Amino acid sequence: MKRIIRRIVPILVMAMILALPMVSFAANGRVTDLESKSQNGIVTINGKSSEALSVAIFVYDESGQNLLDVGSAVVNDDKTFTRTITLPDGKYLVKVADYEGGDFAQTITTTSASSSNGTDPVAVKSSKTDDMNNPYLWIGIIGGTLLVGSGAIVYRITRV
Numbered sequence: 830m831k832r833i834i835r836r837i838v839p840i841l842v843m844a845m846i847l848a849l850p851m852v853s854f855a856a857n858g859r860v861t862d863l864e865s866k867s868q869n870g871i872v873t874i875n876g877k878s879s880e881a882l883s884v885a886i887f888v889y890d891e892s893g894q895n896l897l898d899v900g901s902a903v904v905n906d907d908k909t910f911t912r913t914i915t916l917p918d919g920k921y922l923v924k925v926a927d928y929e930g931g932d933f934a935q936t937i938t939t940t941s942a943s944s945s946n947g948t949d950p951v952a953v954k955s956s957k958t959d960d961m962n963n964p965y966l967w968i969g970i971i972g973g974t975l976l977v978g979s980g981a982i983v984y985r986i987t988r989v
Contacts, residue, residue, distance in 0.1 A: 860934035
């Protein structure tokens with residue numbers, strides 16, 4: 830029995846170590862282009878995002894202090910996204926970021942009875958910390974823990 834365990838444990842340890850890089854994570858993209866157009870109180874938010882699967886869209890009042898609407902949009906195969914919302918007349922700050930976090934792109938849009946376009950996007954750093962989003966850090970921590978634990982088990986088994 831001990832001989833079987835001595836042969837199986839190293840194989841399992843190697844399998845775990847080799848399987849760690851196969852863990853997949855969502856790509857952390859960024860919004861590269863953002864545009865908002867409004868007509869008759871309907872705001873259409875268009876943009877492009879690199880490597881993101883979806884984006885989070887936040888609409889604030891003009892001061893940027895009061896959050897008025899939160900939504901998301903799926904990024905299409907051509908890396909574009911679109912979302913349409915209805916807002917009363919006024920000036921609004923629109924922020925868009927990858928759903929996993931990252932940099933925000935923002936634009937200001939004005940809704941009224943006539944058409945208007947948003948301003949050029951400005952990159953703003955997200956308040957979300959990137960330290961906990963690093964998949965390589967987590968792979969290293971988990972892999973190191975498994976390696977040390979497996980080594981201790983193998984040592985204890987072979988010592989007996």
